[in-house]
Amino acid sequence: xxxxxxxxxxxxxxxxxxxxxxxxxxxxxxxxxxxxxxxxxxxxxxxxxxxxxxxxxxxxxxxxxxxxxxxxxxxxxxxxxxxxxxxxxxxxxxxxxxxxxxxxxxxxxxxxxxx
Amino acid sequence: xxxxxxxxxxxxxxxxxxxxxxxxxxxxxxxxxxxxxxxxxxxxxxxxxxxxxxxxxxxxxxxxxxxxxxxxxxxxxxxxxxxxxxxxxxxxxxxxxxxxxxxxxxxxxxxx
Numbered sequence: 655x656x657x658x659x660x661x662x663x664x665x666x667x668x669x670x671x672x673x674x675x676x677x678x679x680x681x682x683x684x685x686x687x688x689x690x691x692x693x694x695x696x697x698x699x700x701x702x703x704x705x706x707x708x709x710x711x712x713x714x715x716x717x718x719x720x721x722x723x724x725x726x727x728x729x730x731x732x733x734x735x736x737x738x739x740x741x742x743x744x745x746x747x748x749x750x751x752x753x754x755x756x757x758x759x760x761x762x763x764x765x766x767x768x769x
Numbered sequence: 770x771x772x773x774x775x776x777x778x779x780x781x782x783x784x785x786x787x788x789x790x791x792x793x794x795x796x797x798x799x800x801x802x803x804x805x806x807x808x809x810x811x812x813x814x815x816x817x818x819x820x821x822x823x824x825x826x827x828x829x830x831x832x833x834x835x836x837x838x839x840x841x842x843x844x845x846x847x848x849x850x851x852x853x854x855x856x857x858x859x860x861x862x863x864x865x866x867x868x869x870x871x872x873x874x875x876x877x878x879x880x881x
Binding site for chain 2: 658685687694695696698699709710744746748750753755756757758759760761762763765
């Protein structure tokens with residue numbers, strides 16, 4: 655029933671490890687996003703995929719690699735985790751339309767803590 | 770490029786009082802403006818948005834916002850605060866593409 659879901663909800667790991675976060679949307683949207691929310695609650699876009707094609711790639715370390723196996727899924731893999739990667743990661747989706755202004759629907763977030 | 774400034778990282782009101790959360794934007798193209806709410810340990814939920822047309826936009830839970838181009842503002846209001854309104858509120862802008870730029874957020878506290 656959930657529109658945008660993420661797994662896991664919580665992730666605690668050691669520095670240097672590799673981890674993945676998964677996102678799925680059942681809204682039939684063609685575009686998906688990853689956002690990072692830092693400890694001060696500042697939200698910043700990381701990536702966006704439209705129909706499995708990368709369309710937004712902000713200045714993000716290349717340790718972060720998004721993968722979109724199909725329109726409904728967008729996963730985020732993080733290599734060699736660092737303390738500064740600790741944050742809440744949100745997945746979102748939208749249906750792009752001519753002229754813009756579409757609503758982005760957010761998942762519940764994945765709280766990543768790197769020790 | 771677009772940017773958003775939210776004045777006041779913390780706002781406190783009494784239950785039943787007017788809620789006013791301020792948002793000013795900067796955009797080189799006609800903006801689309803959004804207000805999202807985030808409850809503790811949850812994702813973001815859209816309250817309302819302005820795309821084109823009527824400048825006074827009504828959203829969920831009794832919130833509304835007015836787009837004022839001359840003031841580059843999109844302030845969020847609610848006539849009477851309820852305890853359940855306590856949350857983090859984010860103003861966001863996009864310039865026709867799908868890249869949302871968020872403000873730094875305003876934490877709303879509602880006191881008895």
